[in-house]
Amino acid sequence: MIKSIPTHFYYNKTKAWALIGNKFAFNQYNSFQKAPRGVVMCPNKHMEIEYCEVFPKVGELPVVKVKTQLGWKTLDSLYNPEKDAQELLKHGGNAYILLGCGSGYLMKELLKRNPERVLAITGSDFLYKKNIKLLQNNNILTSQITLLHCAHPSHEFFKKLRNFSQDFPDGKAITHIGECQTFPHIFNPLRMYVEYLKHNFPQRQTRKIKKVLFPQQGFFLEPDVEEELKLRGIEVVTEKSFAHTSVSEAQALHILENHSPDIIFSINNRGSDRNGFMADACSFTGIVWATWFLDSPSFLVSDRECRKEQGRWAFCWDVAGIEPCQRLGFEKVKMLPLATNHRLFKPGKGKDELTGKLVYVGSPSFGDEERYFASLRRKPQAYRIAELFQNKVIAERLLPTLHEIEDALRQEKIDKTCFTQSEIQRLPAFILYTANLIYRVNALRAVADLNPIVFGDGWEGLLPGQITILPYVDYYRDLPALYRSDCVHLSLTHLQMRYYPNQRIFDAGACARPVLSERLPGGRELFGDEVDDLFYRDNDELHEKAAVLLENWALRHELGQKLNNLVQARHTIAHRVETILSSIASS
Template identity: 30%
Template sequence: MAVRERAEDRVADGGVRESVDSLLRRPSSPLKRAFDYPKCAAEKVRVVVLSTGYFLERGVSRAFKESGHEVAALPAGKGAPDVLKALLTLGAEFKPDLVLSFNHLGFDEGGILAGVLDSLQVPIAVWYVDSPTLVLRGRSENAKGNVAVFLWDMSYEPAMRELGFDRVEFLPLAADLATAAGGKWRERRPPPAAFVGNSMLDPASDWEGRIAWTAGLKASAERVRGRLAGGRPRALAEGLLREEGLGEGARFFEIAGAVTWRATLEYRAGIARVVGECGGAVFGDPGWRKVLGPVDLRPPVHYERELPALYRAVPVNVNATSLQMPRAVNQRVFDVPAAGGFLLTDDQTDLHDLFDAGREAAAFSSAEELREQIAWFQSRPEERERIVQAGRERVRRDHTYGHRVRTLIERMRRFCREEAG
């Protein structure tokens, strides 16, 4: 999730950077003339999506196209050569109104790509659906005047503004109806309840392995982890670490990531354990065996080809939100009702803003309540179906990628008008 590559050399080799810098210093260079056109002014918007294989790309790009806009995907993931040169070549012909990235993927840590686009007055929209603080790690080089940040969880707004991002907007996740309608599940007999998800064992171990732990540091991290895993209302690990006096130093964000993923592992394990004790199954990676011990563990399910059908087949789908999200709801809150399945999710602040909780969504606040709710809903198929129908209608009305694309374009049009004058 975090920017791990030292991407300056990947974004542009030295010769390309030198040539671009030289052209940008000239008042009337061919490069500047190629990008000198009104942005976001026409009814049809042209969007360059920095393509890194992230799971949101396909659904969001399809939503842009279905809304009548044009999309050009630019490979910008690991192994993609010279992103800056490719973007300038594509942009001079395609004339983009904006460049879209998810989680700042495709951008370099040093802000080279963002700086060039800023000089050319090309707007950048960055939609964060993972912790921006763990991605950026306190670096502000990408906080240019042409950047608008869209957050799925507004708990991060103060941190982003502190880094220098002036335009910060709320943009929650949504459903891809094309994906939700499909799916074919390989099993004939669904379990009475299911939890689908990663154990987080590998991410937690990976982040913990980057840190030289001392006894005092480990004790502080343990206290924060415990508060994260059991706390309500939820908080960000970064804030809790600062309360422990650990708010300085290069390792701060490594510690925050390690604590967040270990706490998420423990929290998810508690939820998955209840599902198993209620006769349900866990679908996920082998790490669950180490975390839970004996459990009805079934193989991972393909997100597009199988998961929607599983959601429809299982009577009670259970959801546990990552602890990087103090208030937001995750992808499953939209995907399950969109697919026609019943979801029992942990209670989050944003759930009540996005759905009519109780009528369009069902929620629990503790492991004990989850146990009761699973039994209650398993014995009441009519009540489950009522919530499924209401939730699906709400998603179709307000929470598709088409809705999010329209919001993003509206905000970017406003941004361009402000810049123009």
């Protein structure tokens, strides 16, 4: 049985320390041979620290493992790496592009074939040195094989791939799956570019948007945006959402060749696959890629799918989305508040049984949240940490940082290892999720004596008996009539939004009905001072204003009409689509 040496590493500038058992061993970064047997440490510019572990020999070469955020990745098979390398090269050839070199088995097998030219790219400084040594031991000339270490897929590497493909049009591209999966941020764009070079795909020069590819998932506002695009004479082609799918490089190009759009547009990142091949394909072919975030990008975008060079457009429903988009790699980020479909939500006949009532439409959480936090909801330690931060999150509408959470874990003497790495990454959002539930429950309890009606699933056992709980209502089928009713609506904006109010004030406002909403910084920007009486600072003021409106029909009518005028003039889906199109056109 193959055993690995238990190791812990710390890297600082050009020095590396290895802790083996209880003893420290020191070695200079460039002197790998002095490191303890079986342990290698080297820096990687993207991951900051690169942890490598060398297994005892399986064949003629050892096998390397690299530690990633998701655990240890073995670059080559532990069972028969030589045979795997032979399989990759079985179709022969005289010139090769190697995307990933692995532990050396692929390079060793390639040398047996004496190719005319090879361009090899590795994502690891250690693997680069390892394969260079293999070439030197075999007296291979650098004019025959070019080996490059890529820490980031810059223009330089794309240029080298293009030049090589032009010089050797019949060259074979070999993907070392183990290394490509270990360093996806490096190899996914390079893989997509190599596939692009195989095709005679003309570079697009979009002057005017005439055709939109619109991947959808049946999410609200998708049909509304599609309708607005069509009303402008733009052809809209719909596809199933690419999000969380494994679209291959070839499939990404096939989709673009088949539809030939000017732009891929989506709601909540549904125009991107988990590897970012669709967005990379767009950037290489000159097709615009854009999305409108209606939820936090942190929940919706994987770390490996986005980079600034793709030129992605991100329109954010709230300021809370700006920093995550920039961190994740979106190049162009612009604020775009929520809005209403003014053709669907408009004044008219409502439900008589709701006249003079206080109404809230919404469930305690979204279905996506339930799935996203499924494992954390089974751990009492997660709820303990959430409890520590809930008051601060409610007051400031800000997620705690991972550093703050780790400090809290230490203070509470909670073993961090009770969470997986993925769960640690989700803890800030879980804290927000639990705080938001408490926030909405507390607000509804504060107005319980006004006998409000709540439409939504999952409230059982959370609210006092004075509150009537009715079933969930469908956004398109049931909600317009409900919002037309002569009642007072509650907003209770999700805590992930800290600048603008949520959808309710736009939809109910378009129906000329008043909506009580939190006094957020962006409220005045959207609505000015004309409906200032609809905004409250705390639950006491919420109760006070709700009581006044419930007793005063004339005031309800006046504020509802003013809100309707503002929404119709500035905050419809038509306005937002115009902003999206004009922003892209001006760039």
